[in-house]
Amino acid sequence: MSLSLVAFLVLVLTPGQEPPALKLAWVLKGHTSDVSGVAFSPDNRTLASAGLDGTVRIWSLATGKELFSLDEKPLWACSVAFLPGGETLLVGSHRLSSRLDGHPGRLAWWNLKTRKVVRTTPFKDWRGWFDLSPDGKVILMRGEGADLETLYLRDSLTGKVVGKIRPPDRGSWAFTPDGKQLLLDVGNGKVQVRDLATQKVVRTILVDGRSPAA
Numbered sequence: 141m142s143l144s145l146v147a148f149l150v151l152v153l154t155p156g157q158e159p160p161a162l163k164l165a166w167v168l169k170g171h172t173s174d175v176s177g178v179a180f181s182p183d184n185r186t187l188a189s190a191g192l193d194g195t196v197r198i199w200s201l202a203t204g205k206e207l208f209s210l211d212e213k214p215l216w217a218c219s220v221a222f223l224p225g226g227e228t229l230l231v232g233s234h235r236l237s238s239r240l241d242g243h244p245g246r247l248a249w250w251n252l253k254t255r256k257v258v259r260t261t262p263f264k265d266w267r268g269w270f271d272l273s274p275d276g277k278v279i280l281m282r283g284e285g286a287d288l289e290t291l292y293l294r295d296s297l298t299g300k301v302v303g304k305i306r307p308p309d310r311g312s313w314a315f316t317p318d319g320k321q322l323l324l325d326v327g328n329g330k331v332q333v334r335d336l337a338t339q340k341v342v343r344t345i346l347v348d349g350r351s352p353a354a
Contacts, residue, residue: 218268
């Protein structure tokens with residue numbers, strides 16, 4: 141994203157409606173450094189943006205104006221996600237340090253009503269990136285330092301590890317819409333489908349459409 145700006149489009153369609161010509165809804169100005177992550181609230185009324193200026197800003201989607209900001213300094217805010225209900229915001233952040241110190245970071249739970257941190261999970265060497273499952277129950281993130289190959293599943297309310305996956309290759313991933321399965325790019329044109337409850341492979345998909353046994 142461009143420096144200190146968040147630009148987005150709002151498009152709502154009814155079934156069978158043709159999409160109109162897209163128009164820019166708002167340009168949100170406020171961050172003084174790069175914007176590294178954004179998230180919509182469950183009710184689609186607000187947007188959270190994470191910035192390398194060490195702030196998380198909350199915006200009104202009705203007016204495009206900043207409602208308030210959360211201070212993560214001296215850390216860089218990297219990723220954000222709303223928990224179900226929209227009252228708690230997860231923020232992943234880290235600080236660029238020396239080679240010996242790695243990238244100290246944390247996962248923070250912000251109460252948006254009180255604008256205070258209610259829980260944190262610290263890390264010695266973590267880049268601040270995570271994904272939240274569509275049902276809001278599971279946090280997916282890479283391990284620390286030399287353990288980058290491992291994907292950790294954490295409870296979204298407590299931050300406790302509830303499972304881990306070590307795929308054969310460090311590729312991208314995506315949750316299924318129901319939040320029950322995870323698709324992993326494992327290299328060589330293969331995508332693994334894993335059950336989040338058991339972390340086991342339930343299917344392997346080849347890019348040419350064939351589906352061999354897992």
